[in-house]
Every structure is written in C-alpha cells, then in structure tokens.
Amino acid sequence: MENVVRSLFVYLRDYRKETVLAPLFKMLEASFELFVPLVMASMIDKGIGNGDISYIIKMSLILLLLAGIGLTSSITAQFFAAKAAVGFAEKLRSALFSHIQGFSFSEEDKLGTSTLITRMTSDINQVQNGVNMVLRLFLRSPFIVFGAMIMAFTIDVKAALIFVVTIPALSGIVFGIMMWTMPLYKKVQGKLDLVLRVTRENLTGARVIRAFAKEEEEKEHFHRENDELNTLQKYVGKISALMNPVTYIVVNAATIMLIYTGALRVDQGWITQGEVVALVNYMAQILVELVKLANLIVTITKALACADRVESVMLMESSMADGTLTESEIAGKTLHTKAAKVEFKNVCLTYQGAGGESLSGLNFRVERGDTTGIIGGTGSGKSSLVNLIPRFYDATKGEVLIDGVNVKDYPIETLRRKTGIVMQKAVLFKGSIRENICWGRKDATDEEIEEALCMSQSKEFVDQKEGRLDFFITQNGKNLSGGQKQRLSIARAMVRKPEILILDDSASALDFATDARLRKAIRETEGDMTVFIVSQRTSSIQHADQIIVLDDGEIAAIGTHEQLLKTCDLYQEIHYSQTGRSSEGGAGK
Numbered sequence: 001m002e003n004v005v006r007s008l009f010v011y012l013r014d015y016r017k018e019t020v021l022a023p024l025f026k027m028l029e030a031s032f033e034l035f036v037p038l039v040m041a042s043m044i045d046k047g048i049g050n051g052d053i054s055y056i057i058k059m060s061l062i063l064l065l066l067a068g069i070g071l072t073s074s075i076t077a078q079f080f081a082a083k084a085a086v087g088f089a090e091k092l093r094s095a096l097f098s099h100i101q102g103f104s105f106s107e108e109d110k111l112g113t114s115t116l117i118t119r120m121t122s123d124i125n126q127v128q129n130g131v132n133m134v135l136r137l138f139l140r141s142p143f144i145v146f147g148a149m150i151m152a153f154t155i156d157v158k159a160a161l162i163f164v165v166t167i168p169a170l171s172g173i174v175f176g177i178m179m180w181t182m183p184l185y186k187k188v189q190g191k192l193d194l195v196l197r198v199t200r201e202n203l204t205g206a207r208v209i210r211a212f213a214k215e216e217e218e219k220e221h222f223h224r225e226n227d228e229l230n231t232l233q234k235y236v237g238k239i240s241a242l243m244n245p246v247t248y249i250v251v252n253a254a255t256i257m258l259i260y261t262g263a264l265r266v267d268q269g270w271i272t273q274g275e276v277v278a279l280v281n282y283m284a285q286i287l288v289e290l291v292k293l294a295n296l297i298v299t300i301t302k303a304l305a306c307a308d309r310v311e312s313v314m315l316m317e318s319s320m321a322d323g324t325l326t327e328s329e330i331a332g333k334t335l336h337t338k339a340a341k342v343e344f345k346n347v348c349l350t351y352q353g354a355g356g357e358s359l360s361g362l363n364f365r366v367e368r369g370d371t372t373g374i375i376g377g378t379g380s381g382k383s384s385l386v387n388l389i390p391r392f393y394d395a396t397k398g399e400v401l402i403d404g405v406n407v408k409d410y411p412i413e414t415l416r417r418k419t420g421i422v423m424q425k426a427v428l429f430k431g432s433i434r435e436n437i438c439w440g441r442k443d444a445t446d447e448e449i450e451e452a453l454c455m456s457q458s459k460e461f462v463d464q465k466e467g468r469l470d471f472f473i474t475q476n477g478k479n480l481s482g483g484q485k486q487r488l489s490i491a492r493a494m495v496r497k498p499e500i501l502i503l504d505d506s507a508s509a510l511d512f513a514t515d516a517r518l519r520k521a522i523r524e525t526e527g528d529m530t531v532f533i534v535s536q537r538t539s540s541i542q543h544a545d546q547i548i549v550l551d552d553g554e555i556a557a558i559g560t561h562e563q564l565l566k567t568c569d570l571y572q573e574i575h576y577s578q579t580g581r582s583s584e585g586g587a588g589k
Contacts, residue, residue, distance in 0.1 A: 008127070008307050008314075011091040018084035022135040025077035029070045030140045034147045037281035039063055041155075044274035081135035089128035096120060096310060104320035105392045106352050111313065114197035119313055122192060123306035130303020133296050141293040148282040148289075156271045159261050159279055163286070166254040170247055170290050177243050178297045184236040186305040191229040198225050243294040251287040258283055320394055323410040330405060330414065341368040341530045342389060342500065347398035349384055349553075358384050359553045362398070366546070369528035373541025375574060376550030382534045383424060385550070386502045389532070390419040402500070420498030422506035424534075426485035428477035433462060434469040436488060440495040448495055455521040456491035457514050458484070483510050490518070494525075502532045507540060515540055538575040547571070 012019055039059050047056035100108075100116055108116070145167060152160035202209065202218050209218055262276035343366070349359040359381045366372050374382050387393050388400050391407050400407045407415055420440065428436050437449050444452075449469065453459040461484055465471035477485045486506055493501060501522070507515045519540065522531055533541050541547055542561040549556040549564060549571050557568035564571040 008092060008311060009088075009131075011095065012084060012088050012131070014091070015084040015087050018080040018087075019135060022077045022080035022084060023139045025073045025080070026136055026140040027143055029073035029077065030144045030147065032066045032070045032073070033144065033285070034151055036063065036066060037278035037285070038151070039066070040281060041272070041274035041278035044277055045272045049272075049274075077136060081132050084135060085128050085132035088131050089124050092127070092310070093120060093124050096124070096314065099314055102318050103316075104318050104394070105387070106319050107316060110352055111316075112193075112197065114200050115193045116313070117200075118189070118193050118196050119306075119310050123189060123310050126306040127303045127310065130300050130307070133299045133303075137292055137296045141289040141296065144289045145286050145293075148285050152279055152282050155275045155278060156262075156265060159258060159265060159271070162254050162257050162261065163283070166250060166283075167286070169250055170286075173246050173250070174243065174290065174294050174297055177239060177294075178301050181236055181239050181298070182301045182305055184232070184239070185302045186308065188229070188232050188236060189306060189309055191225075191232055195222075195225050195229050198222050240298050243298070244291060247290050247294060248287070251283065251290070255280060255283050255287075320391060320412070321408075322412050323408060323415070325405070325409045325411070327411070327414055330403075330410065341370070341403060341528075342366040342532075343399075343401040343404075344385075344388075345399045345401065347388065347395045347400060349381075349388065349393060350396045351393075357396075357553060359388075359395075362555055364546075364548060364555065364558055366530060366532075368530060370545040371523065371531040371533065371543070373544035373547040374532060374534045374550065375536070375538065375541060375547060375571070376556070377570075377574075379552075380550040381553040382550055383504055384553075385548075386421070386504055386532050386534055389500065389502060390416055390421055417496075418498060419500045419502060420493035420496050421502040422486070422489045422493045422504060424505045424508075426477065426482070426489040426506070428473050428480070428485055428488060430473065430475045432467075432470050432472055433465070433488065436473060437469075437492050437495055440492040441497075444495045449491075452491040452495035455494050455518075455525065456487045457510075457518050457521070458487040458491050461487075483514070486510060487514075487518075498529065500530045500532070502534075504534045505536065506534075508536065512539065519543065536574075538571070538578060 039062055043056055043059040046052060047059060097120065100120075103111075149160065149163040149167060152163050198221060202222065209215060258279055259276070262271065262279055265271045266273055266276055344362045344364050347359060347362040348357050350357045362385065374385060376382055384393070388395055389402070389407070391410075391412060394408065402410070402415070402418065410418075429439070434446075434449060437452060438444050440452070441448075446469065450459070453462055462468055462471070473480065477488075480488070486508070487510070490503065490506060507518060510518065515537075516539075519533075522529075523543070533544060535541050538561070544561070546558055547561060547564055548558050549568055551570055556570050557564055559567065565575065
C-alpha cells in the first residue's frame, strides 16, 4: 500500500505549496480552538465567580476573536486542499487515460471496458476525496486529540490520566475497524464494475433486447447484480457504522469518570469549577475530533482501495513494445527492396486465455498495389488475420513483414500511418461529417474530403444532408443508417491515402450496386495502394488479384476467383450458396 501511495501521489508535485499550506492553516485553526476551554474556565472562575461583568464581556470578545480567526483559517485551508485535490485528480486521470491509450487490444480485452471506465471515474473521484480529507483533517484531528490531552495535564495531572487511557482505546477501535473494512471496500468497487458492465450492455444493446423481448430477463439480471452490490455495501456500512456508537460509549464513559474525579478534586481544593468545565470541554473536543477521524479513516480506506485499483492499471504494461527502428533506418531498408508489400511467414496467433490457436501456419505474399480478398466461414480468423498487419495484436509465432521489415520493428505510429483500416463495426464520433473524416488526416482539405466522399460512395447522401460537411452526427452515428456509417468510415480511411487499405467486412450493409461502385473506385485509385478486402460475399472479392480462403484459422487455398472455383470445395460452397447455382461434380472435376 505504501508503494501505491508513493507512485500515485507523485501527481501532487505541482501542488507542493497547497499541500503544505492547507494542513498549516488547519493546524492554526486547531491551535486557537485549544485555547477556547481555558478562556471559558477563566470566565467561570473570575468573571461569573466574582460577578465581574466587564471581565465576562472581555472574555466573550476574545472567544469571538478566536472564532473569527479559526473560521478564516478553515476557509483558507479548504481552498488550498480543494485546489490540490482537484488538480491531483485531473493529472492522475489524464495520466491514466494516456496509459490506457498505449494498451494493445489484448490488455483491453483482459481488463474490459466497464472496469476501465470505473477506474477513470468513480475510483479517481474516491481518491480525490481522500486527498482532500487528508490535507484538511489528517494532521488537525490528531493534533487536537493530543493537544487536548496535553492541555488537560496543564490543568490537573490526576484527572488527565483518564485521557491517557481513553485515547489509546479509541485509536484501537478506529484502526481496527479500518483494517477490517479496507479489503471489503475493494470488493465493493469490484461489484460496482459488474453493475456498470451490465448497465452498459443493456444501454448499448437496448434494441436487441427489445427485439427479442428480453426486457424482464435483463431487469432480473440487473437487479440480481445490484442487490449483491447493495448487500455488500450494507455489510461494509454496518461495520463502519460501529465506529461512532463504540467511540461515543468510550468517550461518554470517560466523561463520567472525568466529572466524578473532577468533583472530588474540586471538593479537595485541587482544581476549580471552571477547570473541571475545561476538562470536560477538552474531552468533548476529543470526541468530536475522533468522530471526524473515524469518518476520515473510512474515506481514506475507500480511497486507498480505489488507489490500489488505479495503480493496478498503471502498472500493467502493454504487451506490444514499440519498434526500435527510426524512420530513416526503415526508409533505408525499404528504398530499393524487392520484397512483397505484405508477407506472412508461418504466422500463428493465440489470444490471451484462449485454449488453442486462432490462426495457424499462415504463409502468403501480397505484392505492392495488389488487391487481396479474404473469405471464409464465421470464426475462421479473417479479422484476426488483418488485425496483425497494423499490430492491433502481435503474432505469437512467425513474422508479419511490410516492405521486408517486421512490423514489430516499426514504431507503432509510423506503422499505423501506413495503414488505413475500416473495422467490421462502423464507429463514428459525435461531431460534424468533416470532423469525423478528419480523424483520418487532421489537415485534410475540403477538396481531399470531397474526393474521399466520392470514392467511398458517400457523396450522394452527404449532398442531401443539411449543411453537407457540417451536418452534425450524434454519438455512435445514431442519426445515420448502417450503410451511411460504413461509407463514411471508408471515407475516413481513404482520406489519409494509405499505402495499405484494409476493409474488414466494411461493406456488409451496402447493396450490391453500391458495393460494386466502391470496389471500382478503389481499383482506379492513383498510386500503388495495397488493398485487403475481408468479405462474406464472393462478388465483393472476385476481381481481386488473389483470394485467401480461411478454414478454422488455416489457409485452405489461395488463388484467383476462377482458380478457386475449380480447385477449392469450400470456396465453391460459399460462392454457389450465394449465387443460387449448384456445384457440378465438386472441385477439380
């Protein structure tokens, strides 16, 4: 836990002044508060005891002065504490987000989106509250507790011995409950992850849930997870709730002993009535501060549990190391090379936690400027194959080469600039059409955007939108059809004019005519762009220079459309099932 605190609180470096001034002003407030019982004792013994009205007024003004100075100090301390805590949380959240951006798909698959969202929001908020409370109370409460005990000794040693017994007993209760609840709060945050995951799935999949009339089942699922979280929170809350009553019992018992002892000491003439009142006030101060300390411990317990969860993400390193070659070294290696644009050499891929290989022994070459089609049954590994080219995943065996250089040797940013990829699921962001397409290249001109729209067959529907390029797209493109989202996703990839274009089943929502026009536009693109088309339709890839047929992660056949119709049973089966014709005699007959 010490390592967690040290590693995360490095983000407070820019707030050294605030982290010093906040506790100092709180200590100043506490110092004036400790003088209040002595002023009260003097007022009782000298003012009330002697009937001196002027002295009572004088002491009352001193009490008001102490209260004013204490209030000013408290407000100042709160300002500095809040500034440091909010600034700390902002830097930590930014650092965590940047760290997550460096994860490969493997780490994101392992952690899960809901967990990462919880740690970016709820967990960091808890840590922020912990920092705020620590700066305000962590020194103040112990200072008043021990300060009150010392002040009690200045009044009467025998009566003050009650403080010596009471304070360790209360400390044992507070820290015992803290050690009990800390691991439980960590479990609570874990359950919160599950509730968030269920909520996210229900919101993103609302249409599917309604289409299959699963509303009641999903409600029961949510209530079950929510009830488990509720039960665990109540259990931890009950343990934490023990702190106040138990501490009150101890303090009230000590107060009774103090009044009894004080009465005897007054009767014997050792102390005055005002001093007994001062001792009781000091005990009351200790009670208030220990209650605050108890609440502070609960907050710190939650904050430390959340800090541990945040730290676990920060400590997770990406399994995908950046390449060591510089751009000039890469340019030197690829300048006069006659190597294939893309080459797979005995490539295998095993996902984390998977029982077996998803891709096995892939060997093929793709020449510069060629179009390669990839087809196969569901789950055959088509998307897995193309995800290896831009290094979304790393091959567990073998090599993936671009221009004769292993993709693992490229700096990831350089590699990604070479590729333009359109995912299976079209993802658009909230903003205008222009802003979405400029994700492909932020300095793209309107002319280049228009060219990309034409090639992707998006111009026809963009022209009909109010504002054209300034038309506002809602989150996830909910105000566009599936085909429109796919075409804009293709335009976003095309605008960067990549060396390698990957279309991962990205025309599935397009009609055959639009799909044909799109493929024709890509073929007629200027330059030597190498294209990979993943598709379920043989019509989408029949004009490719070569077609790779995958079957259960292995290459079943490679060839042109005509060659595969003669030699590959699997390709025949796919093609004839789509065209409505039947194979006569099977492959090679």
